[in-house]
Amino acid sequence: MHIPDGFINGATSLGAAVVAAGGLGTALRRGNRALKDRQIPLAGLVAAFVFALQMLNFPVAAGTSGHLLGGALAAVLLGPWMGVVVVSVVVIVQALLFADGGVSALGLNITNMGLLTALVGWGAFRLLMTLLPKRTAFVVGASIGAAWLSVVVSSLGFVAAYALGGSGQAPVGTVLGAMTGVHSLIGIGEGLITGAIVAAVLGVRPDLVYGAQKYELAASRRLMPGRMAIGGFVAAGLAVSLALVIFVAPLANSNPDGLERVARDQGFIATAEDSATAESPLADYSVTGVENDRTGTVVAGLIGTILVFLVGAGILMLVGRKRPQPKSEAGP
Amino acid sequence: MRATHVHALYVHGTGRVRALEAHVKVAAMVAFVLAVVATPREAFWAFGIQAVLLIGAAAAARIPAGFLLRRLVVLIPFVLFALFLPLFGGGPRTQVFGFALSVEGLWGAWTILAKATLGVTASIVMAATTEVPDILLGLDRLRVPRLITAIAGFMIRYLDVTLGEMHRMRIAMMSRGYNPRWIWQNRALANSAGALFIRSYERGERVYQAMAARGYQGQMPVLSRELTRPGSWLQALAFPAFAWMAAVAAIIAT
Amino acid sequence: MSVPALEVRDLSFSYPDGTAVLHSVDFHVHPGERVALLGPNGAGKTTLILHLNGIFSSSSGSVTVAGLPATEENIHEIRRRTGLVFQDPDDQLFMPTVRQDVAFGPANFGVQGAELDDRVRDALEAVGMLEVADRPPHHLSLGQRRRVAVATVLAMQPEILVLDEPSSNLDPASRHELAHILEALDITMLMVTHDLPYALELCERSLVINNGRIVADGPTSTILGDRELMRANRLELPYGFDPSFIRPGRT
Incomplete structure (x- = not known):
């Protein structure tokens, strides 16, 4: 989600810019000390790789597709500091050259997509690896989990920025539910692709995976966790996604705003009934949804999640098809 | 396939905007965007002035309108978000064509659409008139x-x-x-x-x-020594200066 | 004779895992000579040339460039004296524009201002690429990129030009143009190549390396004419090509 100008107010953007400058500065210093001069071309090449991956849409289901953020991947492959630097440079170039993400929101975007994804991804990876056996399949598993979490936390960063200084007073609970819900879905894709890439690299050059260097793994073929484990991961991701929408949205939302308020004001019901979609689920919802606030919000959140997901997927599909040269950053 | 998209950012041509040094242009673009962001949302006229400035710059650089519009697709997800805001937004509501819409949500949608569009267009104009290596040197x-x-x-x-x-x-x-x-x-x-x-x-x-x-020892050599032509800063900064005037006038007025 | 432009003495090298790549390699190149280094894949050619400017260093043996031994404290000057042109110009041309790339080398050695501009212009002129100076390298054809790669090294005014497979993947016209340019340069040259007619055209002398050892050293036409030697070292002339019928480029 490359935040554009005007989406988040000036004070919050400024605060995020300070955080981003501090974080990126630290990463540059630490990364440079640990990695020496030979890492500059390396970082540039890996940044090109991450950029290319972000342009490579992978199929999610039946013709819709998503793309990678790459923060956790970069951190596992290159270490946290270099990961931060690489993804931040990608974000900076996207803002300046591709107009992707606002210049005034650059701090927000670096913080969300550079700092948070790489550092959270790395933290989660390390934590999982201290708990798990030091074997190749578990390195891959830990990468998958770390990548999933990095995407969800990045969306939390977005929600936090919106809560602090977002335009338009959308109820924070609904935004939270919808954003984290959608991103726990997107995170599944991020996790699987990250895991598969880490597995592919471990299979050929395990020495290149920074996060696994100290385990001295030999190149091996049996890399991906079993089908059951992957299935479990996908199911868990879906469950978390739904749980977030159902429970988090209403809890975080103390005053009854949002869609149920719209419904109560009858405006929405009226249009729903007047329109040709009177038989649609939305119309159904407007009858049952107003009975109590909580159900209303839950349904609103669910509909919001599904709508955002479908619309996003649809756009990715359309844009992806029309313009083979990428830049269809409809993802997070 | 080769040389596709990075190259596609630049529109070939000549003229005053392209002749400006890259660092001056980047600074002007950033200053312009900050002015847009600082402008209070109620000041429709100020956004109007900024839009006219931007269209003027794009026209002076002969950037085709179609090129600008195609590049604006990066905004689509946020346009959608903006369209949802009047429905989901909180606070008092107003009737628009029979819809009960949130006043705050409408303002939010307007803010996002106006500022994001101006911001993105400013970046596009800068990138379209400056070769990528020059942006880096800048x-x-x-x-x-x-x-x-x-x-x-x-x-x-x-x-x-x-x-x-x-x-x-x-x-x-x-x-x-x-x-x-x-x-x-x-x-x-x-x-x-x-x-x-x-x-x-x-x-x-x-x-x-x-x-x-080739003798690299950890420091990238400094390769640019060209001096800024006198008048470049003045010319380039006139552009954000007007935008800031509009923004400041709007802040005082509201 | 004068001080050799390049002198390699008793050079041996093994990778950290113990695989020996070079065994007491011993040869020298005199100023103004053009020498081809021939050998099959995996013979140690690339490893050898990475020793010539200290990117690899080895425990036994020595490399001397124009009288200066390649030691840790001399490494910077050695790198200026040895102009290494890599096989893949995409590895060699890493700066945003051709001009910046050609300036990279001399700038690292403290050349700046008008002198730097002169160096860049002269080097690009020598390879006929002055008109692409402000283009990004990835907009050039492979032949053009390889010529620019030669210019990036010439700008450092090296004592010896070391080329890794200069003619590989070039179309016949580009291959021919590059030969012309190299022919016209007044510089000592060591050229690693599989392209035997190219070696014959450009280099009066050839070294054959196999399994990390120099197994032959002599006039290119003699070496290419020695069928036994050629077969033993997996070198093969193009079909119908007989070096004895061709007037050597230089003798």
């Missing part, structure tokens, strides 16, 4: 840390190389009948992405050797 002259500009330079240099490799791998896969539709069919794609990472990494090592072979 950032360097604006005291952006050399490490960042150097890494960004390598990234841009090798983006086409990397995409070319990716493209060839994909074609090789497709010519053997690979056409994934579902997420669990991504194994081969991910394997090729893994191979691509290894290639990128190993190329990074070779590039380092090539640099060391």
Whole structure:
């Protein structure tokens, strides 16, 4: 989600810019000390790789597709500091050259997509690896989990920025539910692709995976966790996604705003009934949804999640098809 | 496939906007965007002035309108979000064509649409009138840390190389009948992405050797010494200056 | 004779895993000579040339460039004296524009200002690429990129030009143009190549390396004419090509 100008107010953007400058500065210093001069071309090449991956849409289901953020991947492959630097440079170039993400929101975007994804991804990876056996399949598993979490936390960063200084007073609970819900879905894709890439690299050059260097793994073929484990991961991701929408949205939302308020004001019901979609689920919802606030919000959140997901997927599909040269950053 | 998108950012031509030095243009663009963001949302006229300035700059640089519009698609997800806001937004409501819409939500949608559009257009105008290597040199002259500009330079240099490799791998896969539709069919794609990472990494090592072979010792040499022509700053900054005047007038008025 | 432009003495090298790549390699190149280094894949050619400017260093043996031994404290000057042109110009041309790339080397050695501009212009002129100076390298054809790669090294005014497979993957016209340019350069040259007619055209002398050892050293036409030697070292002339019928480029 490359935040554009005007989406988040000036004070919050400024605060995020300070955080981003501090974080990126630290990463540059630490990364440079640990990695020496030979890492500059390396970082540039890996940044090109991450950029290319972000342009490579992978199929999610039946013709819709998503793309990678790459923060956790970069951190596992290159270490946290270099990961931060690489993804931040990608974000900076996207803002300046591709107009992707606002210049005034650059701090927000670096913080969300550079700092948070790489550092959270790395933290989660390390934590999982201290708990798990030091074997190749578990390195891959830990990468998958770390990548999933990095995407969800990045969306939390977005929600936090919106809560602090977002335009338009959308109820924070609904935004939270919808954003984290959608991103726990997107995170599944991020996790699987990250895991598969880490597995592919471990299979050929395990020495290149920074996060696994100290385990001295030999190149091996049996890399991906079993089908059951992957299935479990996908199911868990879906469950978390739904749980977030159902429970988090209403809890975080103390005053009854949002869609149920719209419904109560009858405006929405009226249009729903007047329109040709009177038989649609939305119309159904407007009858049952107003009975109590909580159900209303839950349904609103669910509909919001599904709508955002479908619309996003649809756009990715359309844009992806029309313009083979990428830049269809409809993802997070 | 080669030289596709990075190249596609630039619109060839001549004229006053293109003749300005890159660092001056980047600074002007940033100052302009900050003015847009600082403008109070109620000041429709101020946004109008800023839009006119921007259209003037784009016209002076002869950037085709179609090019600008095509590049604006990056905003689509946020336009959608903005359209949802009047429905979901809180606070008092108003009737618009029979819809009960949130006043705050309407304002929010307007703010996002106006400021994001102006901001993105400003970046596009800058990128369309400045060659990529010049933008990098410009950032360097604006005291952006050399490490960042150097890494960004390598990234841009090798983006086409990397995409070319990716493209060839994909074609090789497709010519053997690979056409994934579902997420669990991504194994081969991910394997090729893994191979691509290894290639990128190993190329990074070779590039380092090539640099060391030409005397690189950890410091990128300073290569730009051209002086800013007198008057460049004045010319370029006139553009954000008007935008700021509008913004400040609007702040005082509201 | 004068001080050799390049002197390699008793050079041996093994990778950290123990694989020996070079065994007491011993040869020298005199100023103004053009020498081809021939050998099959995996013979140690690339490893050898990475020793010539200290990117690899080895425990036994020595490399001397124009009288200066390649030691840790001399490494910077050695790298200026040895102009290494890599096989893949995409590895060699890493800066945003051709001009910046050609300036990279001399700038690292403290050349700046008008002198730097002169160096860049002269080097690009020598390879006929002055008109692409402000283009990004990835907009050039492979032949053009390889010529620019030669210019990036010439700008450092090296004592010896070391080329790794200069003619590989070039179309016949580009291959021919590059030969012309190299022929016209007044510089000592060591050229690693599989392209035997190219070696014959450009280099009066050839070294054959196999399994990390120099197994032959002599006039290119003699070496290419020695069928036994050629077969033993997996070198093969193009079909119908007989070096004895061709007037050597230089003798």
